[in-house]
Amino acid sequence: MQTHKLSLQDKLPLTCSRTGNCCHGKHIFLNPWELASLAKEKKKTPREFRNLYCEFGGILLQFNGKLGWDQKQACSQYVDNFGCSVHLGRPLACRLYPLGRQLQSEEVHYMFQGDEFPCLAPCPDVIELPHLSVGDYLKGQMTDAFEKAQDAYLELMQNTANIAFELLLDTGLAESGDKATLPLWREMGNELPEVLAERIGQEWIDCLMIPEISDNNSSAFVEKHNELLQLKIQEQFGSSQTHKEIREASVLVMGIALHLARGLGANPKDLAELWIDTAKSYGAQE
Numbered sequence: 595m596q597t598h599k600l601s602l603q604d605k606l607p608l609t610c611s612r613t614g615n616c617c618h619g620k621h622i623f624l625n626p627w628e629l630a631s632l633a634k635e636k637k638k639t640p641r642e643f644r645n646l647y648c649e650f651g652g653i654l655l656q657f658n659g660k661l662g663w664d665q666k667q668a669c670s671q672y673v674d675n676f677g678c679s680v681h682l683g684r685p686l687a688c689r690l691y692p693l694g695r696q697l698q699s700e701e702v703h704y705m706f707q708g709d710e711f712p713c714l715a716p717c718p719d720v721i722e723l724p725h726l727s728v729g730d731y732l733k734g735q736m737t738d739a740f741e742k743a744q745d746a747y748l749e750l751m752q753n754t755a756n757i758a759f760e761l762l763l764d765t766g767l768a769e770s771g772d773k774a775t776l777p778l779w780r781e782m783g784n785e786l787p788e789v790l791a792e793r794i795g796q797e798w799i800d801c802l803m804i805p806e807i808s809d810n811n812s813s814a815f816v817e818k819h820n821e822l823l824q825l826k827i828q829e830q831f832g833s834s835q836t837h838k839e840i841r842e843a844s845v846l847v848m849g850i851a852l853h854l855a856r857g858l859g860a861n862p863k864d865l866a867e868l869w870i871d872t873a874k875s876y877g878a879q880e
């Protein structure tokens with residue numbers, strides 16, 4: 595599929611026609627800050643929201659509403675003749691649509707995909723509405739806090755994977771000739787999300803997706819979450835001694851990083867391969 599990279603000055607038909615057509619048939623993945631924002635807007639606790647409206651422990655928003663545009667099911671938060679019931683708390687993907695966003699080497703790129711502008715098929719009238727610059731559109735959608743959360747969670751994901759690396763590489767496990775850890779990392783990269791969530795277990799899934807943090811600032815929220823996760827990992831696995839215990843710890847922590855990766859829109863299979871190659875370059879074997 596063709597990708598059109600955009601500058602902030604590019605003008606596009608970005609005034610929404612408000613038909614809600616794009617709230618049907620999508621896969622909206624969530625990070626924990628987005629889950630907390632949705633819950634707040636819905637006046638539920640994150641746990642209640644997660645249990646009512648999400649899949650795989652909270653990383654995917656349910657689309658189980660009425661059939662609508664193109665015979666696709668509506669988002670669980672979509673209300674007929676009204677629109678999004680959680681507008682102020684909606685996730686980044688919804689704020690950006692029809693644009694996409696990518697962070698590459700600390701540079702952010704906005705883009706849209708396909709041969710034509712994505713709104714044109716569901717909402718052809720959009721062409722007659724005022725055109726906006728990409729920069730003005732993003733400001734109007736108040737993406738800033740959500741972009742910061744997304745980028746901070748990418749860092750948290752890497753920090754978590756780094757702990758799995760340390761457990762394998764800095765404890766003597768890899769040096770002992772261990773060949774069992776990396777195949778398990780790969781297995782998790784290939785696992786269905788429900789299977790990986792099951793493997794990680796409810797306690798860690800809750801710690802990952804519904805942390806008890808009430809900060810309204812997205813960067814502070816993710817910073818506290820990072821501290822909480824690291825503390826829990828330290829408490830649980832700091833005294834691991836046998837190779838078996840250390841391997842189990844490395845696998846679980848890598849599983850948490852891969853599950854979060856999926857919630858951030860990354861591909862766990864590709865990431866697992868990348869991380870396996872990195873570990874091998876430091877002497878790990880499989």
Ligand code: SF4
Pocket residue numbers: 609610611612613614615616617691692712713716717720
């Ligand atoms: S497809 Fe575009 S114009 Fe139509 S409802 Fe979605 S964002 Fe608005």
Ligand code: SF4
Pocket residue numbers: 616617618620622669670671672673677678679680681684685688
């Ligand atoms: S959260 Fe709101 S904006 Fe996003 S898909 Fe659901 S109904 Fe649409």
